[in-house]
Amino acid sequence: MTSLEDVSLHLNNKISSIKRSLQLKSMGNDPSLTTVLQKIGLELPSIQNCLDTFQGQIQQQQTEMKSLEDLKNSVQRNSEVAHHLLENIPAHLPRKASQNSMANPKDDKFQRDPIQPVPEKKSTKPKHIVREIEYLLMEEFNHVPGYMKGRMTYDQINAVIHELNAAVKAKYKILNQPLKSLTHLTRNQYNNFKEQETKETKGQYFFVEADIKDFTRLKVDKKLQGIFNILRHCHRLREVRGNHLVRYVLL
Structure with missing residues (x-):
């Protein structure tokens, strides 16, 4: 006014x-x-x-x-992005080995003879290399539709991939062992694994929900199914269904 x-x-x-x-x-x-x-x-x-x-x-x-x-x-x-990355380094990334404190090389008291490497014994048994699920890149995660991701983070998905790789490794360690060396329990597991195989999974690596329960700490719930959807979207897995069983085949 x-x-x-x-x-x-x-x-x-x-x-x-x-x-x-x-x-x-x-x-x-x-x-x-x-x-x-x-x-x-x-x-x-x-x-x-x-x-x-x-x-x-x-x-x-x-x-x-x-x-x-x-x-x-x-x-x-x-600077904020760099600080966030520094504070949230994914657990699956390799870390630099910590170095032991070294003594002053000029002081004779702390000088030690160099350690000679022990020659490794060559094994005549062929090594079985188990295939693993590749971790997601940040660029791939950013291109996942929002309705798929929901509240899931990049680190959470890669942590699940780490657990799934552990399950696949444990499963195929049993499958690659000679039958004579298996215990009663592992022999039953071996037979179950063989029964799960089909023509579509021949020569492929796959796991089922029972493997997740036996070899990981993951819960088979809606959240895990959502992560499977993301892994299929990013071409990490595909499903093979049959005999009332879902097989998750590694791509």
């Missing part, structure tokens, strides 16, 4: 502007001031050029300030 003081100030400004206009008009009729007014008129273009130059410099400074502000925001975002 406009106050009386505001109205009074506005009227005084208007009166002052009228007075200055009348003064300038009277100056134009004064022959003694004609030369001064002409000089002022000649100086106006140069003054306008200076003002234009200042305006251009101000605009340039504003553009540079905006670029610097954008750069500052970008650096800040990258």
